[in-house]
Amino acid sequence: MRVHVVSDVHGNSRDLAKAGDGAEALVCLGDLILFLDYADHSRGIFPDLFGEANADRIVELRTARRFDEARELSAKLWAGIDRRSATEAAVRKQYAELFAAFPAPTYATYGNVDMPPLWPEYAGPGITVLDGETVDIGGWRFGFVGGGLRTPMRTPYEIDDETYAAKIAALGEVDVLCSHIPPEVPELCYDTVARRFERGSPALLEAVRATQPRFHLFGHVHQPLHSRMRIGATECVNVGHFAATGTPWVLEW
Template structure:
């Protein structure tokens, strides 16, 4: 089986992987809200490159107060319903994702920039939407828990740590855990480009300690300090940043 995360609009590369005919495990972030490297994405398309550059700089410096102010000003100044405009663009990207995955077999969960209901609605028949659910793949029990403790997309679903713990409890013991966010382990959550510890889950770290799955796959952190790290008996592996690499990770 092939694992990937953080597609962020790279649907041409996704289609190429889908054509391999292997089982795909996709761990979220289908939408390209804003590529902070290239400034491509829905934000630029809707509000212009200058606004996108400002948002990217606020993220780089960690100035979230300025980012919130910029967003508020954009909503006030726009003659359009920006929320609806972004939803239209999100639907279009999910249609493109579904086209890329047509004929593929796999499983997908959602990330912090995804809209889970829209994602589930648009996945093609061969790709099942998974959240707080377990499936057997190649003789292994694989549990999926989607979402993130912070949502980056307007209208996206934020998952609290308590909710994450409850959903992890629902899947129980598994051989392979698949989530979008990493466990709260410093080398796995640290982005070496931003220099920050990105969103991570204490509940996931606790689950690894208590249930000790053989593998934990995740994404979200685009330039991690460590791609792999062992937490007790569990080998943890970041399987993103697919938009930049175009490469899946094979489970072996």
């Protein structure tokens, strides 16, 4: 059995269309939307609306962890614009392209910058969306936990720790634990380019230690200090920043 796994697609529909080639299934761990590309500030919804110079400035503020100033700039730019409708229109355009690129079968969960209420409109036949749910793929049980935890960034699909932990608990024992964010392990949470720790989940770490799945697969941290680590019998793997690499991670058994 061969399964390809991607995460942090961030608008890369071109490579997504080829991501399932040679595999029996594709697994996607979320973050389909591209709001702002930290490597190329000309790409994404934010610069499309407000220009590259403002994108440069907001990246500078966020990277410096000056989140209050970043929010003030954002509020100033959005003044007089219907933020909800403008954002939804841009997201819908991206989702139409991205969901059309998914091969069948695809098993997907949400990232922290995704908008789950829109997914049912675009996830057609052959695309199974899972969050706090399990599915059998090739005789192995895969469990999926979508979204991220609350942060000062206030991205669209951040949830409280208790709700997130409840989704993990609902999975029970699985062969492959799939989430968007990593477990709360410093080496797996630190982004070497952004120079900050992203939020990992203590409940994911607890579940890995308690149930010892064969693999724990995740993304979210684009340039991790460590891309993989063994915790007991479990191989924890950051499957990579697909928007930049265009290459899926391969799982075979």
